[in-house]
Amino acid sequence: MHRQLLLQLLRQHQPADSNEQAMNQATISFVEQHSDCFERSLLIGHITGSAWIVSPDRQQTLLIHHRKLDRWLQPGGHADGDPDVAAVALREAQEETGLTSLRLVSSAIYDVDIHPIPARNDVPEHLHYDIRFLLEADPEEPFGKSDEIKNIQWFSMEKAKTIADSESILRLVVKK
Template sequence: MHRKALLTLLKEHHPVTADEKAMTQATIEFVEANPACFERTLLIGHITASALIVSPDRQQVVLIHHRKLDRWLQPGGHADGDPDSRAVAFREAEEETGLTSLKLVSPAILDVDIHPIPARGDVPEHLHYDIRFLFEADPTEPFKLNEEVKDVQWVALNTITTRTNSVSVLRMVQKIN
């Protein structure tokens, strides 16, 4: 079963808030109920994966300014059929930042989040069931932008709220200290 590895990771995850616990349980139920959960053609929602990228001293994180959503977020995106959420998070982080020094800090899930995505064109509003992992990178390595990203920056933890007030991003940042 191609969903088994993700279900195992989700069941081993230890959420830090009641909201994240509820989202983790809802994600488990979604994955169990939907064999096509890794496909964006599943229009009710699908699995995505993200990377919270930190500096080795854990004082900075990478945020991207997402072109379509016009918000500062962590890098991440669609699984597009790949059931390996860690690999998806790595691929998306590399594509959206251009960083080649990325290293997975832990194979465990850092965070789970479910968030609505607005309707766009012929794609209805749907949910992203986002599986997040912690990565580290060299803060001296230059970024390379792609078409999905307006900007990429290292952001000091003590100034992160100047870029984002997203509860889910701030929840992840609290976990790295």
């Protein structure tokens, strides 16, 4: 049932460019072919949920410096069997930032990305089929603590463009 809801959201999504369009189509195919697509145990890849967090005036974005990956990224993580990917994005954002003012702007998908995750310990290299949602938060609210995070910071959209080290993050910054 919920897999069908994700497929409906993916089919309704309007990608920003041909690269995102290709990733959206590949994600649709992946979800259609794998009934266990929400499970981390699917070692070829799995669905993840991420949050693109912006200030209410859309002038700032919140990024986390991920400890393991040593990069500035949007908050997000594994679905771990939860087919409500918007709820996954919201939960991961709350866990990683400690913010309580987070609000899902829309239940529509904001962005779709597929990226490789390097092999680590007994987990082989695999793909994250990342479903991203737009969230708002109060930039004045203090952050919480998370062991996964080295740093959390609000950036102007212009500054975020300069620290974006991937096409994926840059695409989020320029989306309106």
